Amino acid sequence: MARLEHVNITVPDAQATAAFLTRLLDWHVRWEGNSLNGGYSVHVGETDSYLALYSPKSSVASAVPRYANSAGLNHVGIVVDDLDAVEARVRDLGFETHNHADYEPGRRFYFDGPDAVEYEMVCYD
Known part of the structure; x- marks a missing residue:
């Protein structure tokens, strides 16, 4: 394992x-x-x-564009229990969400954090 x-x-x-x-x-x-x-x-x-x-x-160099750099960080996926509550918290903290998707085995959305990192929040209902 x-x-x-x-x-x-x-x-x-x-x-x-x-x-x-x-x-x-x-x-x-x-x-x-x-x-x-x-x-x-x-x-x-x-x-x-x-x-x-x-x-x-x-200072750090930009990693943009995502998905185009060898060994680059594309996004960080984090499993949460309540996707809707986390999305509300993300918005309350001043961040826009995007790329919502509902598909097996779960629901998800993405947002760009304060650090140039894209985060994926996913919930497996």
Whole structure:
């Protein structure tokens, strides 16, 4: 058996992205501190899985366009229990949702977060 424990992504401000995700998803910060090459990392998520958010000491380069860069991050998919409630929270935080889809085995929508990362929220009813 294998399971995904974490994904490490570069964001402009790891602490700001972690704060956003804790507000949106009720996640918690598991660890944070200085990391590779003078950067800063925050691990945010649940007990057994998380996102490792890394901000380098220097500014980050754009990863746009998505789906066109080798080893690029296209989006982060997160399973939620109540898709409608999470979408309301996303909108309350000032973000537009797009690409809604209802298909087997679940429903989903996407939004661009405050960190140039696209997030997919999915619910398996």
